Amino acid sequence: MNIDQEYIDFAKDAYNQCCNWFGTPEDEDWPYSIELFPRDGCCRMKLLHEYFIAVRSSYKCTEQIKSTISHEMYHRVTMSRNTLRKNVWFDEVLAKLTQFHFMDISGYSEYADYSLRRNLESCTTIHPARLKRIRRSRFNFWFAREGYPRNFGVSVRRLAVSALEELSWETMCVAASSNSWDDWIENIEPSERAKVKQIFGVYFD
Numbered sequence: 001m002n003i004d005q006e007y008i009d010f011a012k013d014a015y016n017q018c019c020n021w022f023g024t025p026e027d028e029d030w031p032y033s034i035e036l037f038p039r040d041g042c043c044r045m046k047l048l049h050e051y052f053i054a055v056r057s058s059y060k061c062t063e064q065i066k067s068t069i070s071h072e073m074y075h076r077v078t079m080s081r082n083t084l085r086k087n088v089w090f091d092e093v094l095a096k097l098t099q100f101h102f103m104d105i106s107g108y109s110e111y112a113d114y115s116l117r118r119n120l121e122s123c124t125t126i127h128p129a130r131l132k133r134i135r136r137s138r139f140n141f142w143f144a145r146e147g148y149p150r151n152f153g154v155s156v157r158r159l160a161v162s163a164l165e166e167l168s169w170e171t172m173c174v175a176a177s178s179n180s181w182d183d184w185i186e187n188i189e190p191s192e193r194a195k196v197k198q199i200f201g202v203y204f205d
């Protein structure tokens, strides 16, 4: 099902902003389409040379739809890279932060904050060793299997909140184009290094 023009325009702005933050993707000539679907997601369709961005069709409010587009646009722009995003949990931390920042600058600060911090107190976090082993499955996206273990989303959002409170957004943007942990540490401001190690060190050791 097609999506309103308002969201197509919003997506275009999100795409441009993601390119500013993370650099233009190598496959920039691959178009994306946005459609209503039973769940959210972004799929890189290698045979067709295009991306499919899915927005949950049950969403009722503008904020939910725009928030999803902001999130999935991070995936559109970074998915072809062989960077730290190979770590699924870390990829989702960056996606959550992109979602937060793009909603924030688009005039939806309150919703951005709510969607990042909701329910964080009431849920437990997945142990780092387990979080690191989680893999993504394209099959799950198309066939509606339960993709991630319980509390994956909360664990990711907790890390995103720590990064938001302790680190600059620029530091996190560098992570999106870093090929390794060492590469990331080397390319950020020296004053950020200790904090990065404190928040993420246990996950990248």
Ligand SMILES: [Zn+2]
Residues within 6 Å of the ligand: 071, 075, 092, 095
């Ligand atoms: Zn995501």
